[in-house]
Amino acid sequence: MESNQLAMKEKIHMLTDGNVTTPKGYTAGGLHCGIRKRKLDLGWVYSDVPAQAAGVYTTNIFQAAPLKVTQESIAKEQKLQAIICNSGIANACTGDQGLQDAYEMRRHFSEALGIEEHYAAVASTGLIGELLPMEKINAGISQIHDQENNGASRFESAILTTDTKEKGIAIQFEIDGKLVSIGGAAKGSGMIHPNMATMLSFVTTDANVSDQALSQALKDITNKSFNMITVDGDTSTNDMVLVMANGKADNDELNPSHPEWNMFVEGLNIVCEILAKEIARDGEGASKLVEVQVTGAVNDKAAQAISKSVISSNLVKTAVHGADANWGRIITAIGYSGQQLDPDKVNIALGSIPVVKNGIPVSFSEEDAKNYLLEDTVVIYAELGDGDGKATAWGCDLSYEYVRINASYRT
Amino acid sequence: MESNQLAMKEKIHMLTDGNVTTPKGYTAGGLHCGIRKRKLDLGWVYSDVPAQAAGVYTTNIFQAAPLKVTQESIAKEQKLQAIICNSGIANACTGDQGLQDAYEMRRHFSEALGIEEHYAAVASTGLIGELLPMEKINAGISQIHDQENNGASRFESAILTTDTKEKGIAIQFEIDGKLVSIGGAAKGSGMIHPNMATMLSFVTTDANVSDQALSQALKDITNKSFNMITVDGDTSTNDMVLVMANGKADNDELNPSHPEWNMFVEGLNIVCEILAKEIARDGEGASKLVEVQVTGAVNDKAAQAISKSVISSNLVKTAVHGADANWGRIITAIGYSGQQLDPDKVNIALGSIPVVKNGIPVSFSEEDAKNYLLEDTVVIYAELGDGDGKATAWGCDLSYEYVRINASYRT
Structure with a gap:
């Protein structure tokens, strides 16, 4: 800031x-x-x-x-x-x-x-x-x-x-x-x-x-x-x-x-x-707030698109719901955002736990990551190393409860 | 055809x-x-x-x-x-x-x-x-x-x-x-x-x-x-x-x-x-194939975008899962597709059951609609009345099972 x-x-x-x-x-x-x-x-x-x-x-x-x-x-x-x-x-x-x-x-x-x-x-x-x-x-x-x-x-x-x-x-x-x-x-x-x-x-x-x-x-x-x-x-x-x-x-x-x-x-x-x-925290069936902070994008617009891509991914949302540090889904969502970026410069962290450096996974404690993902608020950081663009997006996890609410909202 | x-x-x-x-x-x-x-x-x-x-x-x-x-x-x-x-x-x-x-x-x-x-x-x-x-x-x-x-x-x-x-x-x-x-x-x-x-x-x-x-x-x-x-x-x-x-x-x-x-x-x-x-039919947790046929779009590209918008909607997918004829979610997904269309010309049908004519709901048998949505294959028709563009997209319903599978895929 x-x-x-x-x-x-x-x-x-x-x-x-x-x-x-x-x-x-x-x-x-x-x-x-x-x-x-x-x-x-x-x-x-x-x-x-x-x-x-x-x-x-x-x-x-x-x-x-x-x-x-x-x-x-x-x-x-x-x-x-x-x-x-x-x-x-x-x-x-x-x-x-x-x-x-x-x-x-x-x-x-x-x-x-x-x-x-x-x-x-x-x-x-x-x-x-x-x-x-x-x-x-x-x-x-x-x-x-x-x-x-x-x-x-x-x-x-x-x-x-x-x-x-x-x-x-x-x-x-x-x-x-x-x-x-x-x-x-x-x-x-x-x-x-x-x-x-x-x-x-x-x-x-x-x-x-x-x-x-x-x-x-x-x-x-x-x-x-x-x-x-x-x-x-x-x-x-x-x-x-x-x-x-x-x-x-x-x-x-x-x-x-x-x-x-x-x-x-x-x-x-x-x-x-x-x-x-x-x-976002009170989204249907949500159990937590998920925040995606993207920095180092080519510009703010790219950072916005990338952070939205990650926060919108059903697979990222279910992984967070299951407290599963599935960074592969995060990197995948970054990759299909349609934005210009260098795959070999991407760093990802879950809270203070680095999980990807330069596009490749780093070893981390699965237990620490699980405990972090069980918290009330989860922050996913993606540093792209391509420029000064930054953005933050907010969303929630995807739960059984979401399906239950929406399979029967109207009737 | x-x-x-x-x-x-x-x-x-x-x-x-x-x-x-x-x-x-x-x-x-x-x-x-x-x-x-x-x-x-x-x-x-x-x-x-x-x-x-x-x-x-x-x-x-x-x-x-x-x-x-x-x-x-x-x-x-x-x-x-x-x-x-x-x-x-x-x-x-x-x-x-x-x-x-x-x-x-x-x-x-x-x-x-x-x-x-x-x-x-x-x-x-x-x-x-x-x-x-x-x-x-x-x-x-x-x-x-x-x-x-x-x-x-x-x-x-x-x-x-x-x-x-x-x-x-x-x-x-x-x-x-x-x-x-x-x-x-x-x-x-x-x-x-x-x-x-x-x-x-x-x-x-x-x-x-x-x-x-x-x-x-x-x-x-x-x-x-x-x-x-x-x-x-x-x-x-x-x-x-x-x-x-x-x-x-x-x-x-x-x-x-x-x-x-x-x-x-x-x-x-x-x-x-x-x-x-x-x-599509064998999507994770899916219980059925959902097909969205869009006709009457300004062109094929618009029809593709609209059919994808509907088939991708979590709210449409959960409604189909719950056999709920929630056409409001279908029209909403058409509306946020970003494509040019005249809201007052949109007709929607679930199989052979018309649910929207000229952008406004028509009365239909909830029971017939429910029975249709319980079938193995569900077809959503959207006729837009704006041109000759057409496209078909396929997907599946969104179920508890999808969340279960993906909250625990990796671990």
């Missing part, structure tokens, strides 16, 4: 119980409207004032209806004041009716909160191809006003599908001597792959940020965080990352010429990276 | 007990030399006379030593007379010693058969990163002369790794009024993905074929057969398809200007496609 990046990280304070309502001016909540059997299934985040907003969306050509509506909302003024998200049904592949439903959800939600319609974003996650039960959703929305601030934890819970845990985080640091907070919530679990997956992430901040700068920063950071995780190689129809910046921290407007711009970007990056890693 | 292709197919006779020794002038065998515990682990095919030869090889940058040696052999005269293949150890990522071992294996094998060294091809499959036990292999080779013709079934068995069955086939048809045979054997199972996988295929024919034409035909056909199968998305270091044509059928030399050239190509295509499908 660069030294100035390290220095910035030291100034960032992590709040273990932080969430999307840690930044000033945000409230959040969740309730059960009846799409799911018992689980909370409708959540929302609200800012006291309209906030600068930016979004990134799935690259899947079958983009779900709520993504279209949310993009319309943001396009109008680059602002959002509230986000509503249901779980259980994705409102994807639902044709005109689905689009009408997403509009209706946005209209009712904005009316319930008394905000401009285009300040509301809608998101959905769950089964593809089913229509939203609009009566239930509308009934749910009509209760929001009474429960408006029933808590970020309920929001985090309401957006989950097969996830096993809520994912929330917040950090704080100073800009212009003012306390700035960034909070985030996410859901992931299945259909997760580089370039947006069934993952939703909502980031809030009270920083005052220019719209263009916020949008560009989110795009850049997404490429290094959410687009570097994979659970199963499938990219969903509903993925979206939204960020809202309501300016309540009262700092001078942030943009690349502000002296502390990099500090803000680093903060946003940390929140996105933590959420991305939590999504 | 085109009508002239159908007419050709009718003239092709399938031999259910055919194999690589069905064509005139070939013998084959296999023995146990001690790389594996009990299983046969060394096999060979031999032609009475040098044969025109062609090969296609893995695209993995870590190409195993035997592939380099075999390419050298063929490069010299475009001819081969014999192939030797061991299972258990892949001789990949073994550096200079591995290359020396592959040369030594070729030298001993050609000496044992009394043929020119560059008429011999070597192949290996199994664990990556271990050196071949050359004493055992040399001892095995010295026994070949006595067991030279102990049978194609022993050859088919000797080249297997985690495969559950031998894969052999032969067909016959007439060219210039002469009986021509094409036989083939293959191994597959894991690390199988478009662009060559841990798959080895050896095809023999007694047809008289020009070297250039044979080479081009093999390349074209591989793109439609072996490169269209996937088991787990991993492309191995050792994959290779070799074809030998020894001319013993006594037909006029075949090349694209021969009136029956298309007949030969169709025959070669059938053998390769059958072997490819057998590899």
